[in-house]
Amino acid sequence: MFPRQTLPRVLKAHEIVPTMQRIIAQQNDVRDEILHTVTPITATFDTVLRPWADVENLVQGELGMIYMLQYGSPDMATQNAFMQARQLLLAAESEWASSEEFYCLVQAVHDRKEELDAEAALFLKEELLVYKRAGWGVLSAAQREQYLQVKREISKLESAFNRNLAQENGGVWFAESELDGIPADDIAKWKTMVKAETSGQEKNVFAPFANGGMLTVRTLAKNPNTRKKMYLKNNQKLAVNGPIFEEIIARRTSQAQFLGYPSHAALVLESRIAKTPQWVESFLSQIRDDLVARGKAEVEVLQKHRLQDQQAQGHTVKDNFPAWDQMYYQRLVEKEFNIDHIHIAEFFPLESTATAMLGIFASLLGLRFDAITADTGQLWHESVQVFSVWDERTSEFVGHLYFDLLWRENKYRGNQNVTIEAGFTKPDGSRYYPSTILMCSFPTPTPDSCALLKHHQVITLFHELGHGIHNLLSKTKYIRFHGVNLPRDLSEMPSTKLENWCWLPEVLKSISCHYTTIDPNYLTKWRSQNPDLPDPPEKIPDELVENLVKHRYWGRGLYHLEQLTTSLFDLQIHSLQTPQDLASLNIQKLWYDLRQQLEGMDFSECRDGFDYCSFTHLCAGYDAGYYSYLCCAAFAEDVFATKFAQDPFNRSTWDEYRREFLQIGGGHGDMLGLLTRYLGREPNSRALVDRLMGRRLCYRLG
Template identity: 25%
Template sequence: MKLCLPVLSLFVTFVACSTQSSRSFEQISAKATENGLILSQPSFEQSPEAVVATVDSVLVSANAALDAIAGQDPETATFESTFVALDSAAYPMMTVMNRYWLMKETRQEPEIRKACMNQVQRLSEWGVEVEYREDLYQICREVSERIESGDLPKPGGEDAQLYRDIMRDYRRAGFNLNAATREKVAKLKNKLSKLESDFDSNITNASVVLEFPAEELNGVSESFLESSKTDQGRHAVRVTVTPDYMAVMEKCSVRKTRRKVNAARYSIAMEENGPILNKMVRLRSKMATLLGYSNWADYKIEPKMASTGGEALGFAEGLARGLQPKFDAEVSELQKLMAKETGKPNAQIQWWDFRYYQNQLMKSRYSVDSDVLRNYFPLKGVIAGMFDVYQHIFDLRFTQVEPGYKWVDDLELWAVEDATTGEAMGMFYLDLYPRPGKYNHFAQFDIIGGKLLDDGRYQRPVVSLVCNFTPGVGDDPALMNHGEVETIFHEFGHAMHSILTRAKYQRFSGANVARDFVEAPSQMFEAWVWDPEVLQRFAIDWRDGESVIPMETLANMKKAKLATVGVFYRRQMGLALADLRMHVAEVGADAGKICNAANAEVLFEPPANTNFAAYWGHLTGYDAGYYGYGWADSIAADMGTIFENAPNRFLDKEVGMRLRNEIYSVGGSRDADISIIRFLGRERSNDAFLESIGIE
């Protein structure tokens, strides 16, 4: 309680620059226009026909712009009329692609979701055609030769990054090879794009519900039982909704139920996506070989910080080995709990057991009851507290405005401005609760990317947070577990990364950075929800509106986290190795079997006759990249030490502004290593990460 007075005084300071409902979107947008900025709400198509018509129109304009670029006289063409013009020509198409990607994951009308999926595929195929246009490559090559010969000035800064990246991408597309090979690769890319779209759609459209009597769900919360009750008096567990799945895996004391739910989760879309995944992996391998790479991992990782598949594999395997003693010790403790509860001294922890016994360990050894903890984390209170933290350290102001269109009734839209200058920075939507046909996890989706337009105005970004928090029951508010609080802080970090951009080019704006760095800033923000001073600002029991989360409880939560972090990171490395190994394997290997084998080696044997990989959405987009979560965690821990050692720790505004300026604003406009060093003020180190997971 000694922290209450300074906590309250600082909280008042936060609220002073917080949400202001008296200002409308029109007022904020008008001021942005006065400052040479564009802040606009997206226009969402309302019929399948409109979805198609938009793509028809944007492709006509884009093709005309590309034809003009390709048709220039090489002797008079410039960097601006080629490389910069390519970024501008692609921008409208990318904006439509982003919008449709969100719509296919969130719209309630199945026919619009399907239309968006089809047009995303169409745009992807068009993108491959553009990538392999010989005339565009030739004009860029000729301008490049003039730059290298000194006939044209060498680009600097962000322009140099754009120049290097476009020429690198042409090489990676195979323009150093013969035309016949490039044609083969292009065809394979189109086939792969269609398979990836089908794979994603099968995941999004999957819906698996299992019903149980109350006694077979012993241990789950009363609120879960109440919300899941069917008209027949049984209880529906939505296996495809992550909070439902986790509620059973962590709380249900009936092992048979946990096993059944676990097996059902790891069998989702197995029949449809298992064969599709094998085809995807084979096509990727063929493409990599045609392009001169040893495997898909080497190809995919080349532009990232790790740079090679071997480096990424070495990281994942080395961390898995280093965790072995801690992992063994943690599993031994879980087995003791299991033996005591079941009366079977030789009981073995399986995949469907570890989360349950980790939860029991938290309660029995560390007096941490996750159900009791939820009362300190009402969703709306957490979001308000999170807003205050981000507004303070980044010097921002959030204002709720009325959306022009709502794809769901409880959708929220917020405008973001610089609190000192009043500059419009962007907007974000909040889509918080699950529903049929919706993306079933938690993610930030770009809608409009930031870009300096040809007329000198800057288009400010718009993004959406798509979440699946459990709604409240009756008069009770929606409550979060602590892991979900981590998740919302993490995802909101992505939103700020996108919104605070000042990159000139859309390909570098926001979170368009190296994929094994993109998670680092967001993962760093997960540390905020473990800090006493931060938590005491919003972790307040909703039942009395006064009781702050006890500091003793928080200290015990930290101990419990360290006591289970070995299992957590072994699971992460199991997934990383599964992903990497299927993408370095011989052509024809079964990806599902590789995934199950890697997880059995590093964690636990998956349920028999299941294929987790078939429901693993990261295998499109993050393919050969899951190692990046662990890689980024190491960077995040190092970056977090700058806040920890600052005068005001996690609420230090000076460090927050350095993060905004050196990481968030620049996006991918310079190498990630440079941005990290600029923020840290030194070379990066793994020491903080290893200490955080108990490895000396």
Template identity: 30%
Template sequence: MTVSKDTFLNFKLNQQQLSELGEAIITRSREVYDRVAAVPDAECSFDTVIRPLAELENWSAGEENVATFLQYVSDDKQVRDASMDVDKKLQEFGIESAMRLDLYQRVVAARANTSPEAFAALSDEDRRLFDKIELDFKRNGLALPEAQRNELKVLKKQLADQSIEFSRRVNEDATSVAVDESELDGMPRDWIDGLSKDESGKRLVTMKYPDFFPLMKMCKVEETRKKVLFANDSRCKDNVATLEKACGAKCNSIKCRRQAAKLLGYQNHAAFKLEIKMAKTDEAAISFLADLRKRLYPLAEKELDVLRRIKAQEKEKLGLPNDGQINAWDMHYYSRLLKETEYDVNDELIKEYFSMASVTAGMLKIYETVLSLKFNEIEQPPVWHKDVRMFQVSDAASGETIGHFYLDLHPRDGKYTHAACFGLRPGCQHADGRRDLPAAAMVANFSKPTADKPSLLKHNEVTTFFHELGHVMHQICSKVQWARFHGTAVERDFVEAPSQMLENWCWEAAELEKLSSHYVRKGEPLPRDQIDRMVKAKNLNAGLLNLRQIFFGTFDLTVHTAEEDLDTTALWSKLREEVTLTQNMPNTWGAATFGHIMGGYDAGYYGYLWSEVFSADMFLNRFSKEGVENPKTGMDYRTMILGPGGSRDASQMLHQFLGRDPTMDAFLKSIGLEESSKL
């Protein structure tokens, strides 16, 4: 195997270079499409039609990823805007190309010319490629009459524009709440010192999660929590119009999706999306959420009773009135108080053992051991920001370099506001025998170090770190021929399972000791008795927390199975109260910042819980039994689950790894419910 010489990616692109790169991708792609479209029907085959299209994807995927990635991470607004413009143009070109009837006709001719014997002689991945390319064209409406094809094309372009604008508003939102320090009772001094000030000297609490979530958990002043939550849930009002109101000649995004699905012959958008997922039908996904919701209600009711008791005790102690309710702004606060008072788990004390340096070093070591890998940090790496670290990944046994990844872990203005893995270059094979090494980036917003303290992570942030790096490992460990199957390009309701499974290491006592080291008392790990209490509290409010996930999934599926336009603000409020058993913040529009619904998870949010079922089954029935650092189990996981990427059905990979079909038993057990249920 020859590795591509272009090992390192170029992130030092200015506006003009980004624009030129976008044009180059479009020009080369159009040339290939025109060449394939010109192949006579009699000469259409896998080699003359399917292979050239796939080889183009192998080249263009990495180029596109870099060009569009910079909108999320560059500290230069002009570069971010240019990257966004390229993204928009590429999406528009992609929609246009996916609607080319001449290309679809060549694929149909290639299928007609391929005998069953010739098809069987192709490799498994090539056969899957053939099927997927043909299905993609059909799902893009190429079997429709011309008028309907053109109508679908318009709808798709509108949706692409709306998705980009929706995300831009969320990413660039600068909402903050000005508060006096007296309103921040209970907040740590280092957290307060990390807040900027306005002209009057008040502290500014932003909606970025290093500000928002600590305040919701620790601020003793109920009115402050209420004020900040209101600000958070009433952001980006223009996005409400994107979801549900017509804008000029355009229809809203939900209606666009519904109309597109109807044109293609599907009952609704959810039915269209789920056809190519593990669930297969919207009925299966809805039934899954409803069934789990029913099982969780008794548990959640008990959890709410406990939280009300904790609230009553605190209010009585402080001599304050008590409304007897767990309000939206109370949930995080009293959950934290319960954790500290009855489980003796104090997140603020625990985070002193989880400095960014100790967690990163410990986590990388665990991943090296479990997956039989070796990580080496690149000195003075070619990156997009000085804070970014870059690592070379090698196979531990052979020493062969298999990829690179980047860590961009702290917030800054204009940067993507959540935690995510971005695939930057797929590992794939070129026609001349060269192989591209995969590259991926983990982007997060963990608190920055201060003058007297390093960046300290709460345990849930350690878990987030493990999860997102799990996605990175999925990208790095995948080895396929075709880019479209690389890494996390699996069914969307399975994509979270490999990373969710790796979160379990954050609950293993021996692993937590390896990850931890007190930031002052260097080398002192988290005490074992503290670890035991943390593990005991693992399922604290599991009912309520999973109902929250069911709420998001139910909202998503409801709007995407509806036969008519909905008031998303009213629906959000109604479902939140019905499903989560807590009231929604009045006069807010939470759906306006529900990024998943416009960021690729439309009709797919249920997948987080769906995939949790598989992650629990993999961990409890392989790693937990065979050893969490068992190299044989880890290598099975690397080769059977991560390695194939999307080149096989997830159900087949799970069956191979588990030795049977998955069940819900392990998941129910993992959250404290011992019931048994088959999927």
């Protein structure tokens, strides 16, 4: 039995800045030693870049902890300390990139043309790109300093943008009578107050935008004015980010041109699978017409139900379909399909569903997940769970997996996988093992209930767990290539592929568990609310699963159209090439024009909003890269159809996938070539729309 690695210690707020100072000092010491002992004549990978890679590996655990706390920190003191620490690291990175001596050594290693393994060659290539992006070979010394200063300023703006998003706590006050259709359990966890009205005392309820409030009101509120008010107020909630975002775009544009790139998109895509903006434009144009046609057909169905519903209530309605009605009428259409997501959610309590998902991965990949008790100093919040992960076949320790699944104040607003410690090969040849987190923001339950997952949230959880498994199984030499550190336009593919398993009846049955079976108090309450019904079954009934699977593609056209809108918006604002382009751009108008044109709904009353400032992606690594979600979805459909569709649980197929893809992480110099080799042919970029449009995917194995 291999020993289990010790859990990393969570830093306290007052430790964050000193720890970052020590990390930077360690790296500076290594750089100084290299500069004092190596010349361009003696420069090799082993004398210049291996020591740098080793210290990068060594400090990454504490560095990962500091960066994790920006997402999961329990208090503002920690957030503020992170901001200070991040500025220290940015300044150090800027100083490192300004070193002509070190640049000359790296260039000398490149010119030596040594025979290097794939990861070493990729490390060298990336280091040269760092110096190229700092202006070496293009800019004068004064210009480089100006460029790096603006780069630091952009980073500060991005931090402000994301901090505003994380700390947003708005919502809408509604009279309780306006919330007809909202379950009592949801209302119970929202703030309430009683204020005097002319007719007496009326209870008012504050529906927050976060913690599931927006989703609940848009999906369940019967009053169309309630849905409209919630949507429009949410649409305007982050006006403060509007000017910040515009300043970021302007500075990114000028920075790219300063380095000699035609646009920011051209600069970013150089290191992606796509390579050029033209590739992205071609990919999006290939799928645009089919997605628009599919979305138009879905809106027509929604509008038909809306007209019938509103006329039955005696309302006069226009022919346009407003955006705030989409989710409500999607739910009504699903009810006609005998799909009741509220009922279905009863069979997917968050905690038991997450644990059951571990059983799926254990079976497919030969893993074991053991819940462990952590000391107080090893967790950043009391709700966090942690598991040690083992390879059943070899008894080898694999790493640690954390669950941090519920929304809370100041936590990252969204769902993601965050790695504290990446895996790597130590100088003595032994392994350092990863620690990775499912950091989600699923709505919190009331004190006498548990958190229940809608099916789309089950998919989200499985997707993020897929990222976590990828990080756990990766085996690379260097941390910068560990796990999901692939080119952005491939990194989502493995987890997106896994979403197919959330539509398999046997998977849905196996991970289901009616919430009343978890706690006798839940069953007592359910019986009091349903006195004439028999107790619910433990597992989700076959008919619920069959209807869900039968109509799995309903609403997917509009879902992917929203991704297409964001992808085109992202590409256009980052493809500006002249000051005139920048001066004439109205970002707000572009966003709502694209939504109106592509999604087929009416956004005319939304155009004073800042919807494009309400998600973090374009200021957190997905700039000129949002197309990656559609690209990865296409590759994922291709991989599933080619390798897994005929037998989704075949262990040898999973072993091959683990060996040929997951373990390699991002350490292959040609990731598109790696995918091509795995498939036996070039991947099909139209696989997503072909599946959505009902075209059969049948690919010959290479």
